[in-house]
Amino acid sequence: MVTLADVARRANVSKMTVSRVINHPEQVTDELKKLVFAAMHELDYRPNVAAKALAKNRTQIVKFFILEEISTVEPYYMNLLLGISLALSRHQYSLQLVANNSFDLGVCDGYIITGMRKSDYEWISRIEKPVILFGENLYGYDFVDTNNKKGGMLSTRYALSLGYDKVVFVGIDLKEAFEYSRERGYIQVMQESLKEPEIVRVENHSHKSQEMLQKNWEKYPKNTAFVCASDRIAVGIERAIQEKGANIPDDYGIIGYDGIFLDQVVSPRLTTIRQDVAKLGEICGEMLLNKIEQKGKKQGFKLLDPMLVKRETTRRKGGSEKS
Structure with missing residues (x-):
């Protein structure tokens, strides 16, 4: 041997x-x-991973909690899992996925948690092992996320640069930090441009945004752009416009947020704010391992800049650009 x-x-x-x-x-x-x-x-x-774990009084296991519904359509969490696994495998750690219907903390060295809602922070606060959250939070926990405010600014600024008279933000009906940040980015650019902000919020499902626009069609004249808080919402907006027989992108523009899968399979293909979810997962893994090595020392937060990907739901201006 x-x-x-x-x-x-x-x-x-x-x-x-x-x-x-x-x-x-x-x-x-x-x-x-x-x-x-x-x-x-x-x-x-x-x-000898087992010997290493025994010597350090560790399990060499990290648990990943997903506290929201996992869509079977979008490979968002697959990208995140791959990124986390890549970081952990470099240090001979195993990853265990825990679905939202199981809160058995079990035996492990630390946790990565995503999909948090306000009601979750009470039990998260009782966890004794190191924790890193994937997603912004207002409670002081270490976290990793996209720079959501910057993404909101990037999409709004681009919509205005294309000459759309009215730019509406279609947000997710959640009182969560990431949503507030995306809205703040939109509001800041609108105010800087001396434009009146207009925000509508719906559940994060395409049929909900589709229904919203169908019911309120008369409020949105031609030359309106919809800046959306997710690609799911953007897909619903696109369907509603198509059902009304209007032209995309000349009559109406649409910009999504995520850039994982849906943006590439709808027609016309969606202009969107792309998050590098695999890289974010990798950063989560590295941050948690550092926290484990440093016996729970606070790590702060890390924001990764998003990218604007220009496709067919906005007027042509060429290429794709980083924020």
Whole structure:
């Protein structure tokens, strides 16, 4: 059986260096990591994860709680899971998914939680292990998210630049931080442009936004753009406009938010604010592992800038651009 000493000899480094690369890669230079990983690969060496966990009094398990309905249509959470798994696998951690109908905290070293609502924070506050939230919060918990305000600003500014007279924000009917941030971005740009903000909120389902626009069609004259808080909402707006026989994007413009799947399968294809969900998941995993290593030390928050992807539901201006 290949040992740590065999890897050290092949890489021409000390056993301590090999151990540090395996257990504390953040303390080792990239050059050393490449040497050791190459030697491990050549010798087909596999670290003894069970022994490592026992020595550190750890399980090498992270649990991921999704506290909202998981859509079977959009691969949003698949991208998030892949990103988290990528970060954890680099440190020989396993990921366990916990559905919203099970609140058994079980045995693990820490938690990543998403889909939180106000009622969840009471039980989250009782968790004794390190926790990272995926999604903005107003309660002081460490979190990772897209820069939602910037996304709202980016889409609103783009809609105005295309010459639409009226720009309406169609938000999600939730009293949650991410929604407030997207609305704040919209409001700020509208005020800077001396335009009157107009916000409508619906449940985050395409049929709800479709029904809303059908019932209120007379309120929205031609040359209106709809800046939406999600791609689901944007798809409903698109269907309603098509049913009315109006032209997209000349009569009406639509900008979504997420850029995971729906934006690419509807016709015309949706202009949207894309979140790099896989990268956000990776950052969640790294932040939680740092918190575990630092015995629960506060990590703060990390916001990742979104990207505007220009497609067929807005007038042509070319390309795609970062915020």
